[in-house]
Amino acid sequence: MLYNLSKEVYTSSHNIVIYGTGEIGREIFNSLSDNGLENKVMFFLESSPKEKYFKGKIVKNPDELTNQEIDSCIFIVASIAYANEMLQTLLSVGILNNNIYPCELIGKHVYIPSELLITKFILYPKVEQETQLIKLIKKLKWYLPYQERYPRDIYISLSPSIDINKYYNILKEHGIKINKEDVQLDNDSLLLIWDKKQGNNFEINKFKDYTYCIDETYHGGVESVNLAKLFYLTLPxxxxxxxxxxxxxxxxxxxxxxxxxxxxxxxxxxxxxxxxxxxxxxxxxxxxxxxxxxxxxxxxxxxxxxxxxxxxxxxxxxxxxxxxxxxxxxxxxxxxxxxxxxxxxxxxxxxxxxxxxxxxxxxxxxxxxxxxxxxxxxxxxxxxxxxxxxxxxxxxxxxxxxxxxxxxxxxxxxxxxxxxxxxxxxxxxxxxxxxxxxxxxxxxxxxxxxxxxxxxxxxxxxxxxxxxxxxxxxxxxxxxxxxxxxxxxx
Structure with a gap:
């Protein structure tokens, strides 16, 4: 999961309410369930509920919260784009600020020091299927065109099941190198996560300041926003x-x-x-x-x-x-x-x-x-x-x-x-x-x-x-x- 929550959410003795039933709300619920906390999730909130249930839990409007629920639960804001509005809604119904937990979107906001030149892009995880490789080549070819004036390297890891010789010429043409060994992240590097489901396998939290998510299924168009910036980051x-x-x-x-x-x-x-x-x-x-x-x-x-x-x-x-x-x-x-x-x-x-x-x-x-x-x-x-x-x-x-x-x-x-x-x-x-x-x-x-x-x-x-x-x-x-x-x- 590339949506980061405070450790307090996982260790709190309070029951949990998730505000939002979109992609982030689903991912947060799955993460809590994977950590044995499914039963601690009491229900979901939506400002304008369209369904009565989500992930087997009831969906309520914030105005329907009881005093007991307000006092006994912690509330997760499962949104990035509308986090401020949702926070204000929770505060307006009487929830204390220290019982509200926003989520951080890893791979969306990356601070790149203005004096640095990004010359190395490392794709993660390993590409297992040819269809995945073809899609990635298409993206990289458009958003990171190779130019001799400002050279950059793209490293990609391929499964042994993929015939490297079949794609050797097109990879070479676009400056994409096969990553046979673990390439280290330096100050001039960015980690490009192309499959959000594999994020935790690479202990993404350690590298969140060097991470862009380019998975087209990731939250709110983050992929297209991040890809649009890549070429600019190769310029001095x-x-x-x-x-x-x-x-x-x-x-x-x-x-x-x-x-x-x-x-x-x-x-x-x-x-x-x-x-x-x-x-x-x-x-x-x-x-x-x-x-x-x-x-x-x-x-x-x-x-x-x-x-x-x-x-x-x-x-x-x-x-x-x-x-x-x-x-x-x-x-x-x-x-x-x-x-x-x-x-x-x-x-x-x-x-x-x-x-x-x-x-x-x-x-x-x-x-x-x-x-x-x-x-x-x-x-x-x-x-x-x-x-x-x-x-x-x-x-x-x-x-x-x-x-x-x-x-x-x-x-x-x-x-x-x-x-x-x-x-x-x-x-x-x-x-x-x-x-x-x-x-x-x-x-x-x-x-x-x-x-x-x-x-x-x-x-x-x-x-x-x-x-x-x-x-x-x-x-x-x-x-x-x-x-x-x-x-x-x-």
Whole structure:
């Protein structure tokens, strides 16, 4: 299990309640059961229970807790993305802070000292089957392309049942070496866990500061996030700083492009954009995102603007959806000469494969900040709130102009069960299954959770209020199901 819990959970005399019935909740229950503590787990909690039972235990709402349960149990927060919200829920019903135990996601957050160059990647565990090897080669080939300028080594261990000669040439071509002996972890090394089930076999806790999990079934899209960073980590400090300096210079050019406009338009991909007056697109400097690159009819009416994107599974992967996105993006940039904003860690890989984008890429850091901030040349970063509209689009539009219009942020209607829908001219609906197959946990743990949407609504409301406190105005010009946008309809 790659979800680390305090030893106190395993030794406590109190009964146990697990808050969360997703992947992490399941893994924690299995770990407790393996340690003979199954009977100490009294029940599970869910903010909006969909099932009465999970793993043979009853599922309750936190509001249903009795005083006796609050006083006699310890509570495990089985989530990473929504841990803070769940913690506040537990505290609000009277549970003491020292009876609440969060879990740590090993292999997700790795601190890499900025002065270090990562030159060695060690895959674990041993590859037993050819299908596993083929999948790993495909990943490594895309995310860690070999270049002589900054060489790196990848070590992989293979079962004797796999014919090494069959794969020798392709492994050699991509700088992947057969690990015949135990390769030691140094300061320039990362351990890449490709099978989360085998984590404890390598005593992962000893190496958690040098570990990335790249198992596509691991929590919340961690695999795609980690893979997207690998190539950046092979670059020396001077190269990384150069990426940031270049981004500041281009952000200044972006500001100059917007000078002649009185306002910006945040343009999402909701179905409402099909009903909008295209003349609106010509009035504003347009801040757009994601799959809008495929809406040729709409793009023809945009005079100037900037593109944003930040989902590694959809935009920086090797699946067909992602490939089509980058091809359309390249075509748009060449035709319109517009800048593109994404994560600074992505830029080297994009430049490697798409050199024609090099002069138009701006990297803006996404940081875990306490409050919202609008990006500037002195602080080219934004707050991490897990959605391109609130991460990038609205902060960037607000940074460029005080008067901001919003279109295509529809949210979901009451009749929709899960997440919002998209404009048919923009979204590649027929290729979504390709993304789901390549990065299944990104869908399983984030997109299909009610937590994600409710958190997004809260963040959007707070962001708009922050912008207004800074002198910005926001006007919604298309129909939306989001209350904070309905309040600001023209």
């Amino acid at each position: 400090l001077a190269e990384r700083n150069s990426q940031k300096d270049n981004s500041i210079e281009k952000f200044i050019l972006l500001q100059k492009q917007a000078i002649s406009y009185n306002s910006t338009l945040v343009l999402g991909t909701g179905p409402s954009i099909s009903q909008m007056d295209y003349k609106e697109l010509q009035k504003h400097f347009v801040v757009m995102c994601n799959s809008i690159v495929h809406n040729v009819k709409l793009l023809k009416n945009i005079k100037n603007g900037v593109m944003t994107f930040s989902d590694p599974a959809f935009h920086l992967s090797y699946n067909e959806y992602s490939i089509n996105f980058r091809q359309a993006l390249t075509k748009l940039v060449e035709e319109k000469k517009i800048f593109c904003i994404t994560l600074v860690e992505w830029i080297p890989l994009l430049k490697f494969y798409y050199p024609r984008l090099a002069d138009y890429l701006i990297g803006i850091d996404i940081k875990n900040l306490d409050t919202f901030e609008f990006p500037s040349t002195n602080a080219l970063h934004v707050k991490n709130v897990m959605n391109v509209a609130t991460n990038y689009m609205i902060p960037i539009a607000s940074s460029l102009k005080k008067e901001v219009y919003i279109a295509g942020l529809d949210g979901k209607s009451n009749s929709q069960d899960k997440i919002w829908t998209h404009d048919n001219r923009s979204q590649q609906n027929d290729l979504i299954t390709k993304v789901r197959k390549t990065h299944p946990s990104a869908f399983r743990d984030i997109i299909d959770q009610e937590w994600y949407y409710s958190s997004h609504l809260k963040n959007l409301k707070e962001l708009l209020e922050y912008g207004e406190s800074e002198g910005n105005s926001y006007t919604t010009i298309t129909k939306s199901n989001i209350s904070s946008l309905i309040e600001r309809e023209r």
